[in-house]
Amino acid sequence: DIVMTQSPDSLAVSLGERATINCKSSQSVLYSLTNKNYLAWYQQKPGQPPKLLISWAFTRESGVPDRFSGSGFETDFTLTISSLQAEDVAVYYCQQYHTTPGTFGQGTRVEIK
Amino acid sequence: QVQLVQSGTEVKKPGASVKVSCEASGYTFSNYGISWVRLAPGQGLEWVAWISGYDGNTDYAPKFRGRVTLTTDKSTITAYMELRSLRSDDTAVYYCARGGVGGNYSPLDYWGQGTLVTVSS
Numbered sequence: 001d002i003v004m005t006q007s008p009d010s011l012a013v014s015l016g017e018r019a020t021i022n023c024k025s026s027q028s029v030l031y032s033l034t035n036k037n038y039l040a041w042y043q044q045k046p047g048q049p050p051k052l053l054i055s056w057a058f059t060r061e062s063g064v065p066d067r068f069s070g071s072g073f074e075t076d077f078t079l080t081i082s083s084l085q086a087e088d089v090a091v092y093y094c095q096q097y098h099t100t101p102g103t104f105g106q107g108t109r110v111e112i113k
Numbered sequence: 114q115v116q117l118v119q120s121g122t123e124v125k126k127p128g129a130s131v132k133v134s135c136e137a138s139g140y141t142f143s144n145y146g147i148s149w150v151r152l153a154p155g156q157g158l159e160w161v162a163w164i165s166g167y168d169g170n171t172d173y174a175p176k177f178r179g180r181v182t183l184t185t186d187k188s189t190i191t192a193y194m195e196l197r198s199l200r201s202d203d204t205a206v207y208y209c210a211r212g213g214v215g216g217n218y219s220p221l222d223y224w225g226q227g228t229l230v231t232v233s234s
Binding site: 001038040042044049050051052055056061093095097098100101102103104105106107 | 148150152157158159160163172174175176208210212216217218219220221222224225226227
């Protein structure tokens with residue numbers, strides 16, 4: 001299985017400040033035929049299902065605020081929240097869908113400082 | 114709009130089986146697949162399995178192979194996940210989510226509300 005490791009496990013950021021979450025995969029999730037990184041980011045709030053924020057490493061889903069951005073390549077990826085808002089308090093997961101099983105990172109809890 | 118509506122809470126004894134349903138609406142079912150993901154207490158998300166809405170092809174995480182079976186009913190546009198030989202560590206919220214049609218090679222863009230399965234003697 002591809003192991004996805006996120007850092008940090010938790011993060012406390014002041015309102016309006018930047019939050020950065022890292023995700024490292026044990027193998028490349030770049031598929032050479034499509035030249036796409038098979039990497040997604042999800043946001044999960046308590047009592048709710050996960051919400052897809054970013055797919056293909058950096059493509060923001062429709063309706064997702066532009067303060068959320070994704071970057072990275074092959075094995076190292078980052079989710080950035082440029083200006084943290086109160087409604088961004090949640091657990092964030094990366095997931096690779098390059099290889100079965102489609103493994104998730106352990107999650108990063110984002111809180112307000 | 115796309116919706117995935119799951120069946121309700123289940124309480125099962127160890128060794129029993131559970132079957133969770135996921136009724137889809139708002140899109141062409143045969144153009145997508147359905148993945149199942151679970152969230153156990155204090156744990157992170159865990160991918161369980163995938164089924165094609167087109168031809169019923171399946172793909173299972175090795176950890177669950179032999180214990181889980183996915184099916185679809187195209188007449189009711191519903192996907193099902195059956196998990197057998199339940200253990201206490203199967204206690205989790207199980208989600209269905211829409212994904213790719215040809216395999217588990219797409220992001221999961223719409224999710225069901227989740228079904229809590231509790232395994233307890």
